[in-house]
Amino acid sequence: xxxxxxxxxxxxxxxxxxxxxxYRELAKKYHPDNFQNSPLAGYATKKMAEINEAYDQIISExxxxxxxxxxxxxxxxxxxxxxxxxxxxxxxxINSGRFDDAEMILNGVPVEGRDAEWxxxxxxxxxxxxxxxxxxxxxxxxCNMDPSNREYNAAFNRIKNSRSGVGGYDRGGNFVCxxxxxxxxxxxxxxxxxxxCCNSF
Amino acid sequence: xxxxxxxxxxxxxVREYETYKSAYCxxxxxxxxxxxxxxxxxxxxxxxxxxxxxxSLKNESVNFSQKRCVLNPLKKCCFCLxxxxxxxxxxxxxxxxxxxxxxxxxxxxxxxxxxxxxxxKLLFYRSHEKAKKAYPEIEEIAKTMxxxxxxIEKNKNAGIDPSAEPTATAVSxxxxxxxxxxxxxxxxxxxxxxxxxxxxxxxxxxxxxxxxKSSSFNPFVNKFKKNEELDNLEISDYCNxxxxxxxxxxxxxxxxLNLRLHKPILENIMNLGLAYMQRKCLFIDxxxxxxxxxxxxxxx
Numbered sequence: 001x002x003x004x005x006x007x008x009x010x011x012x013x014x015x016x017x018x019x020x021x022x023y024r025e026l027a028k029k030y031h032p033d034n035f036q037n038s039p040l041a042g043y044a045t046k047k048m049a050e051i052n053e054a055y056d057q058i059i060s061e062x063x064x065x066x067x068x069x070x071x072x073x074x075x076x077x078x079x080x081x082x083x084x085x086x087x088x089x090x091x092x093x094i095n096s097g098r099f100d101d102a103e104m105i106l107n108g109v110p111v112e113g114r115d116a117e118w119x120x121x122x123x124x125x126x127x128x129x130x131x132x133x134x135x136x137x138x139x140x141x142x143c144n145m146d147p148s149n150r151e152y153n154a155a156f157n158r159i160k161n162s163r164s165g166v167g168g169y170d171r172g173g174n175f176v177c178x179x180x181x182x183x184x185x186x187x188x189x190x191x192x193x194x195x196x197c198c199n200s201f
Numbered sequence: 202x203x204x205x206x207x208x209x210x211x212x213x214x215v216r217e218y219e220t221y222k223s224a225y226c227x228x229x230x231x232x233x234x235x236x237x238x239x240x241x242x243x244x245x246x247x248x249x250x251x252x253x254x255x256x257s258l259k260n261e262s263v264n265f266s267q268k269r270c271v272l273n274p275l276k277k278c279c280f281c282l283x284x285x286x287x288x289x290x291x292x293x294x295x296x297x298x299x300x301x302x303x304x305x306x307x308x309x310x311x312x313x314x315x316x317x318x319x320x321x322k323l324l325f326y327r328s329h330e331k332a333k334k335a336y337p338e339i340e341e342i343a344k345t346m347x348x349x350x351x352x353i354e355k356n357k358n359a360g361i362d363p364s365a366e367p368t369a370t371a372v373s374x375x376x377x378x379x380x381x382x383x384x385x386x387x388x389x390x391x392x393x394x395x396x397x398x399x400x401x402x403x404x405x406x407x408x409x410x411x412x413x414k415s416s417s418f419n420p421f422v423n424k425f426k427k428n429e430e431l432d433n434l435e436i437s438d439y440c441n442x443x444x445x446x447x448x449x450x451x452x453x454x455x456x457x458l459n460l461r462l463h464k465p466i467l468e469n470i471m472n473l474g475l476a477y478m479q480r481k482c483l484f485i486d487x488x489x490x491x492x493x494x495x496x497x498x499x500x501x
Contacts, residue, residue, distance in 0.1 A: 034453040040391050130394050131362035132446050162449040163442035169476035
């Protein structure tokens with residue numbers, strides 16, 4: 001078993017706040033939500049479990065020592081699985097990572113027989129392949145066909161979030177960078193400074 | 202499709218900026234040493250990122266030295282000279298990819314551009330042969346990419362995802378070559394895939410109006426062909442959303458990498474550089490381009 005402090009990247013005399021902060025940052029990085037429908041999900045979940053375990057161990061050790069420290073961690077529940085699925089075989093293929101086979105079965109469904117779940121599962125497969133644009137279209141169609149389904153809505157919202165510039169560029173938001181105006185004002189400032197030291201001109 | 206992966210300079214510390222510059226100069230020097238002076242022209246920001254990423258993952262110790270610049274002998278530049286293997290790899294990628302870029306231009310351009318590309322290709326012939334011998338795996342990746350791309354472009358209505366696939370896969374396979382254990386290789390595969398996809402898509406979005414005018418192949422033109430009612434801003438917004446999503450996937454894989462060196466610089470490129478480039482290509486340059494073409498039309 002690894003040293004819990006090294007898992008969190010801390011040394012053993014870190015304060016409680018530092019432990020919490022380190023835990024939060026790692027949890028943000030490895031949180032399975034970032035890797036939904038991605039082949040890295042397994043790796044991230046494994047890491048997340050390690051971090052949770054290390055954090056729990058540190059916290060319980062400290063609690064035993066102080067008896068009043070609080071434990072707090074992100075609780076991750078897998079998305080609700082539909083019980084009345086029409087595509088149980090496809091879902092189990094997806095869960096075991098056999099996306100090509102799952103895709104082949106889905107492609108066999110005639111166009112007029114394709115329901116909301118078909119589009120949702122197709123979106124999951126496309127997303128795993130990295131075909132983000134088609135995945136977006138599929139989740140959108142699934143939500144339009146069945147607007148009340150929580151599973152489809154969760155997938156669609158996640159994809160909408162990524163598209164609207166969390167970490168990317170959002171036209172409406174602020175972005176710190178240099179505009180022509182900044183350059184001009186920069187030059188004016190430089191000029192003023194020049195005047196300070198060489199007052200001959 | 203070169204030159205889109207850059208750091209945002211105002212957000213770098215001075216020493217980070219100096220390090221980046223010396224890695225750039227160091228790569229230039231290694232390309233010069235390995236493939237001759239003409240091949241130095243293939244130097245790009247993208248391959249600098251690749252070299253720095255390898256140095257960072259392998260923790261190759263860095264030392265700096267000052268030498269004169271070839272292009273401007275009056276200037277003394279700082280060179281980051283360690284990390285020989287990472288420079289050699291990035292240099293080979295640079296030479297081979299440039300060679301195939303010409304091949305691509307020859308396939309789908311007009312007479313004058315085609316002739317120019319043929320001449321340039323001849324010029325790079327020998328360095329390409331040398332790189333091919335040293336790194337046959339890179340050669341194979343580039344060749345597959347070009348043939349698959351040509352195959353897809355035969356379909357004049359190809360969608361965004363299939364069009365981006367060959368570049369994404371090629372970058373993914375390149376990145377996998379630099380991984381050292383299974384976990385790292387798996388992360389690099391995802392990272393490379395989305396980075397390659399981002400590079401392809403930003404290039405396509407950047408050339409949108411040019412390709413639309415000359416009716417060259419462009420997945421975004423294919424996508425919006427049917428919706429004539431969309432205005433340019435809406436199109437830019439759609440491209441931006443696709444790029445955001447791709448960048449977000451690349452960044453979440455990137456965050457899992459164990460970076461031992463140059464971390465702030467690489468983070469700057471991934472977290473700010475990509476977004477900045479999207480803004481520049483989709484909302485600043487594009488507006489300028491449209492204003493210019495409007496003015497031309499009015500004067501005619």
